[in-house]
Amino acid sequence: MKFEFDKHRDIWGPLFTGQIQQWAEQVLHPADVLIEKGQMELAVWGNEPPGIQPRGGRSFSEKGIKLHKMRQLPPDYERVKYFDYAAAEYEMAVHIFKSFVTKHSFELISNFLKPGSRVMDCACGPGYEAIAFSMMAADSEVVAVDLSSEMIRLACHNGKDHGRTNMAFFQADAANLPAWLGKKFDVVHCQLSCSYFEDLAAVAGNMHRALYDQGYVVLTEPFPNTANSASINFAKAANPYFNRLYSREDLKSVYLDAGFSDFYWKEILPGIGLSIISKL
Numbered sequence: 539m540k541f542e543f544d545k546h547r548d549i550w551g552p553l554f555t556g557q558i559q560q561w562a563e564q565v566l567h568p569a570d571v572l573i574e575k576g577q578m579e580l581a582v583w584g585n586e587p588p589g590i591q592p593r594g595g596r597s598f599s600e601k602g603i604k605l606h607k608m609r610q611l612p613p614d615y616e617r618v619k620y621f622d623y624a625a626a627e628y629e630m631a632v633h634i635f636k637s638f639v640t641k642h643s644f645e646l647i648s649n650f651l652k653p654g655s656r657v658m659d660c661a662c663g664p665g666y667e668a669i670a671f672s673m674m675a676a677d678s679e680v681v682a683v684d685l686s687s688e689m690i691r692l693a694c695h696n697g698k699d700h701g702r703t704n705m706a707f708f709q710a711d712a713a714n715l716p717a718w719l720g721k722k723f724d725v726v727h728c729q730l731s732c733s734y735f736e737d738l739a740a741v742a743g744n745m746h747r748a749l750y751d752q753g754y755v756v757l758t759e760p761f762p763n764t765a766n767s768a769s770i771n772f773a774k775a776a777n778p779y780f781n782r783l784y785s786r787e788d789l790k791s792v793y794l795d796a797g798f799s800d801f802y803w804k805e806i807l808p809g810i811g812l813s814i815i816s817k818l
């Protein structure tokens with residue numbers, strides 16, 4: 539097999555991974571210790587929404603765990619090709635960074651999510667957060683969605699490997715979700731992915747349609763600050779389809795324009811914010 543050199547994948551990818559790891563060890567780890575001791579002030583914006591009144595339900599996973607692949611890939615599928623390349627090593631590469639992020643995001647989410655909630659994990663990657671939700675929403679189900687063929691295949695494999703039965707896996711574009719996923723979810727979760735969407739407004743509109751008349755979007759995303767802005771060049775070099783970072787004001791404006799009614803945001807670690815966005 540001919541090896542095609544790709545500077546993004548073969549040079550910048552490993553450098554970006556090293557940079558994330560260093561960031562996790564030098565910034566997130568000490569911050570985590572200070573947060574645990576109550577010695578770090580983190581910003582909060584808006585009012586924390588009430589917990590979910592879950593409608594839940596099971597239908598997508600009724601016949602057992604299954605992978606639903608797209609019959610035809612969209613013309614701009616190229617945008618996720620670096621996730622296809624990286625799928626097998628992705629979780630190992632980002633594990634330390636993500637362990638701090640999910641420790642703090644899940645602390646908030648677990649207060650908020652109820653066992654009967656039906657959850658979509660949008661842009662699920664290898665599926666570990668979706669698997670955790672399927673344990674939290676044990677009376678209901680989790681639908682994991684990703685556009686990358688390799689990521690969604692791996693997510694389904696990981697779901698089976700963890701013995702989950704209340705999950706379904708769909709290859710789909712977050713900006714163009716199938717209509718039959720409409721009005722089916724209490725929560726749409728999306729982590730570390732907004733920066734890669736070409737059209738966040740279209741994704742926000744699709745999330746709005748996917749939710750029941752009452753429901754919440756939960757986003758965990760880095761926001762632009764001095765340190766994150768410096769790492770954008772690495773992120774773009776590793777994946778030229780990396781688009782941009784969003785401030786809390788940007789996210790609020792995009793989601794309110796998409797029809798959502800309220801926006802709550804909390805800095806969970808330096809440079810990482812968790813948004814809970816209400817459709818009421």
Ligand SMILES: C[S@@+](CC[C@H](N)C(=O)[O-])C[C@H]1O[C@@H](n2cnc3c(N)ncnc32)[C@H](O)[C@@H]1O
Pocket residue numbers: 618621636660661662663664667683684685686689710711712713728729730731734735736
């Ligand atoms: C940085 S990874 C994050 C994965 C996972 N949420 C996590 O926290 O590890 C970004 C994911 O977004 C997916 N993605 C990018 N554009 C997408 C789109 N338009 N629709 C669905 N998934 C998309 C990629 O395939 C990739 O799995």
